[in-house]
Amino acid sequence: MADPNDSDGDGISGVPNWITIPSYINPENALTQNGKYIGRFGKKAAAINLLHQTVNAYNQDMGITSTFNPIDVYTNEEIDPEVANVTVNDLVFYLKTLKAPIQRNQNDTEVIHGRNVFEQINCTGCHKSNLTTGYSPITGLSFKSFSPYTDMLLHDMGSGLDDGYTEGIAKTYEWRTPPLWGLGLSANSQGGQYFLMHDGRARSIEQAISMHGGEATGSRTAFNSLSQADKNAVLKFLKSL
Template sequence: MYRSLCLFAVLVSSSAGAAPPDLADHHLNVLPRTQAETARIDAATARATDFTTPEAFEANQGGAATVRARSDADAFSQSSANISFEGELNFKLGNGLFRKLWVSSPSSTLASDGLGPLFNARSCQRCHLKDGRGHPPEASDDSRVSMFLRLSVPAAPQDEMTEIERYLAALDGQVDRTRPDPMLGGQLQDLALPGHAPEGQMHIDYEEIAVDLSGGDTVSLRRPTYRVAGPGYGALRHDLQLSPRVAPPMIGLGLIEAIPASDILRAEDPDDTDGDGISGRAQIVWSTEFDQPMLGRFGWKAGMPTVREQSAAAFSGDIGISTPLFPAAAGDCTQGQSACLDAPHGDGDARGTEIDSEGLDLVTFYSRNLAVPARRNPDDPQVLRGKQVFYETGCTACHTPKFVTHRLDDDSPQSFQLIWPYSDLLLHDMGDGLADDRPEGRANGREWRTPPLWGIGLTRQVNGHDYYLHDGRARSLLEAILWHGGEAEPAKARVVQMPPADRAALIEFLESL
């Protein structure tokens, strides 16, 4: 029931424009597509050419799993509309574990102990508030719970290559090699149990940059600079690489997981052989769950291959909770943090790890089935005009509107759905402005995964803010667009130069998603 919907395969490169072989479908309960189904899928996922009316089924962004768009803060917290009765029960159980507040060990609450000792949050819900988008700390609210810093350092020449580095080197001929910081690990943990020192505090300084738009409009962008204050484990390395991350929305993850890998890989064009300036490439990561390379789909740089592995990694790194996939009781603590390693933990004979396989499966099921809300006003003339501007500006070169998920031989709500994530799930060079200069797997310091756009117009309703991009620097959708560079520079330039009425329509279209 909780079987991974992911495709586990050794991915191979292919010539531009050719569909790469799908090597992993035989690992899933996948029914092969017939020739007639393939023709139907090609027709259903063809790009729009008529912008006078909505496309068929366009309002149902998550296919049959789509739920009615609520008008309150729970718009992202609904289960898939086509979920079974048994599935609804498991969804609620998973929600309980997602919201659970973990406590330190030893504790009388044996099912909830094991927090930290170093951590970023006490529950999944603390980062993904209302299953939505995180934010940088406000001046009036010093909370950083829904945002943290990824950490790494360049690998030393004598460091043995990891399995994924060997694979990527064979695939691409070159790979940027990094390691977690030897003292601080893979992310800055700014909270700690009593008796333990936090690793430090993230501080952000902003510089305002004015951008002039056509029609006499001006927008101010804020450029962030990040630093670590109050390091708790000695001086920071001079070559420490920092990458800020806000918690992304949770909706539609199971649908993204069910997109055939071949459909994603088909859009790769790393050498830009078609000359359109877009050079998307797939992230490839090593799966701890399946012990082999897999297509990365989740995270700001697509660093995780499955919802289950993403969930387990977050338990370990964010909360310090061990799982069957990441069984270290001390989470992200390193050999240099002996007090953390020696502290009491919540592993026990009854459940083995601090959250056991059944609990991890329930959280995974919950995360897979957080439903995508229906579109609002897709037939509004202004929204339709904005959709046309979105297409004509070139946004769909990366924000692929539609996919059809695998037909699965079970009762999965994600089976054979026409979905509208507006993402190709590939890595793209976004320019110097958004660069974090921190490689991750196949992604270099300028590359990011195209984020899905579904639900983006409900951000303020769900989370009470309008902060976007990987670090929340953008204070509006227009600011987010104006930060685009690299491969997206020509599209951004068109937005700057277009008539103000078209910019307004473009934003209205995005707010309808």
């Protein structure tokens, strides 16, 4: 789905974050290019899989070392692992097998109309609705089609969303398309309030859309030009996810 030179001329040029992976990761049959792999997890797609993401979170967010990453973030020195491998692996297995939320009101005519409009104004240029998993030793995850509403690629989202930080080759204004599954349930799990976009600055879905710049400018403009009824249908569809 990457289109670095925007060959199809739709103004959207997603690129993978090609990352160097740590030696404890077995990339199995993942695609590789010049020794790098496609990052998929994290706001700037800097982790290849859930083990990588989890080990980094233990180490960098919680200051907990493991045999995977034994370097203490405070002293920069190698110390004895503070969490057992079995715990890390169990946590990764738990995350891998968490069920994706099931869409509500799938047969509601306004929701169906909203989904069509979402496609017409090319929100699906980044928020891809249909992907298929590759092989997994967990049967329930192997070769399954699923609807995450992401392409897992990095996009230039404009200067308004520039956070001044890079991760790997991801630039300061580039973000991985976030999955939209579970969007309609997220407010409920956060005290009835939405906190959208990478730093939670958008307090509603409309606000999140209005902050789309860069490669998403075309889609934002198209959304703004919709009739109120079409806008409402798109929002109802997004809340059904």
